[in-house]
Structure formats: C-alpha cells, structure tokens
Amino acid sequence: MCRWTPSVAHLSSAGCPLPLSSAASLCLACFTLLLVTAGTATGACPPGVGHEPLQVLASGINCSWTLERHTRSYNHLEGDVRLRRLYSANKFFLCIDKTGKVDGTRRKNFADSLMEIRSVSVGVVAIKSVSTGLYLAMSKKGTLFGSVKYNPSCKFKERIEENGYNTYASLRWKHGGRQMFVSLNGRGKPRRGHKARRRHPSTHFLPMLPS
Known part of the structure; x- marks a missing residue:
C-alpha cells in the first residue's frame, strides 16, 4: 500500500514511484x-x-x-350520507310530513323527523325525510316545503357556527343579496327565509344521531 506525498511529479511512498501519466x-x-x-x-x-x-x-x-412525496388533493366526498334529526335551538325537531308540510315537533322519535343528509358538493347538502321520501326545499319567497323530486331548490349550504350548531342557507335563492335560512320559530313553525338571520337561535340546528 502506497502512502501519498505532496509531490505530483513523483508520487511515491516506500519506494513505490508513480509515473506522471x-x-x-x-x-x-x-x-x-x-x-x-x-x-x-x-x-x-x-x-x-x-x-x-x-x-x-x-x-x-x-x-x-x-x-419526493407529492402533495395529495383530497376532494370532498360526494354522496356521503348521514342519518340525523335536526334539533333546533328552540327545542323542536324539524320534520316533513307526507303532504310536504314542514313543521317542528317536540317528539324525539317521531318518524317524519328522521332525515337523510347527503353531501352533494363541498359544504352543500340535500335533506330528505326518511319516512316520506320528500326533500326539504325552499321557494324563491323563502317558504319551506317538501319536494317530491330533487332539484336546485333542495340544495342548502351547511355551516357549523361558533356555538356548535349548524345553519342551513338556500344555495339557490337570496333575498336582497342576503342568504335565506331554514328556521323554526318559538312555536315550532317555519319562518320565511328572508326573516331569519344567521345568528338567530331559530336558524340553529344540532344534527342528532337517531336513538
């Protein structure tokens, strides 16, 4: 084994000369x-x-x-379905009867209050009564009703508020540029969408698991 020396022209170690080439x-x-x-x-x-x-x-x-691991894009899971009862801050369960009438009830296990909440796009849901098969819908005037067929009036923007309750605003209709909300008043009756405000308790609903 040769040990290197500083000499470039005559690299040698222990008598091992190394040619310049x-x-x-x-x-x-x-x-x-x-x-x-x-x-x-x-x-x-x-x-x-x-x-x-x-x-x-x-x-x-x-x-x-x-x-390198590329960043993934996690799209919203469309078609995700939840079975819930929408319990308002006014202590009523939202329900849709077979005639299409939207109302509130205090009966916890009332069949017409069990809803199928389906995600249709990012932050947008469709709400359907399991027992009647009718979709929650809002008219241009802000009136709530049960629709036999799913249509753009059945789409609602779902938002979790600071108090933990959800609000549901019509995706299709607005009144004077303001959002119109699903709302039940202190007697459990639906309010017109343009009379409801995001911060009002009548528009706040807690999605509860069926018991």
Whole structure:
C-alpha cells in the first residue's frame, strides 16, 4: 500500500514511484468523481440514469427528487350520507310530513323527523325525510316545503357556527343579496327565509344521531 506525498511529479511512498501519466489519470478520475458526487448532492441524476424508480434503485444512486412525496388533493366526498334529526335551538325537531308540510315537533322519535343528509358538493347538502321520501326545499319567497323530486331548490349550504350548531342557507335563492335560512320559530313553525338571520337561535340546528 502506497502512502501519498505532496509531490505530483513523483508520487511515491516506500519506494513505490508513480509515473506522471498515471498521476494525471488518477487526478482526472478524481475530478470526474467529484462532479458526479456534486450532481447527486443537488438532487440531480447522473447521465445515463433514467427517471423510473426501479432504474434509480438498481443504479444504487439516491436521486432525492425521484423519491419526493407529492402533495395529495383530497376532494370532498360526494354522496356521503348521514342519518340525523335536526334539533333546533328552540327545542323542536324539524320534520316533513307526507303532504310536504314542514313543521317542528317536540317528539324525539317521531318518524317524519328522521332525515337523510347527503353531501352533494363541498359544504352543500340535500335533506330528505326518511319516512316520506320528500326533500326539504325552499321557494324563491323563502317558504319551506317538501319536494317530491330533487332539484336546485333542495340544495342548502351547511355551516357549523361558533356555538356548535349548524345553519342551513338556500344555495339557490337570496333575498336582497342576503342568504335565506331554514328556521323554526318559538312555536315550532317555519319562518320565511328572508326573516331569519344567521345568528338567530331559530336558524340553529344540532344534527342528532337517531336513538
């Protein structure tokens, strides 16, 4: 084994002379290795190494960009269904009877109050009575009713308020630029959407699991 000395012209150690041509070749090889190492350190792949993961692994070279984990886009899960009873801050359960009348009831296990809340897009839901099969809908004038067919008037923007209750505003209709909300007054009767406000207790509903 030869020990390196500072002399370039006569690299020797323990009587092992190294010709100048060999020293120059060795320097060239070291310089090439240095370039390859620098390229790998910056995340680039050396020439001749493809971008396929198997090819990179087979080469034994760590190309950082090929192993980089890309950010995933988690889209809203459309079609997600929840069975809930919408319990208002005024202590009424929202219900839709077979005639399409929307009302409030204090009966906890009333069949017409069990709702199927289905996500139709980001933050937008459709609400349907399980027993009657009618969809909660709002007219242009802000009146709530049960619709046999699902249509744009059946879409509501669902929002969780600061107090933990949800509000449901018509996606299709507004009144004077203001949102119109699903609302039950102190007697359990539906209020016109334009008379309800987001912060009013009559518009606040707690989705409760069926017992």
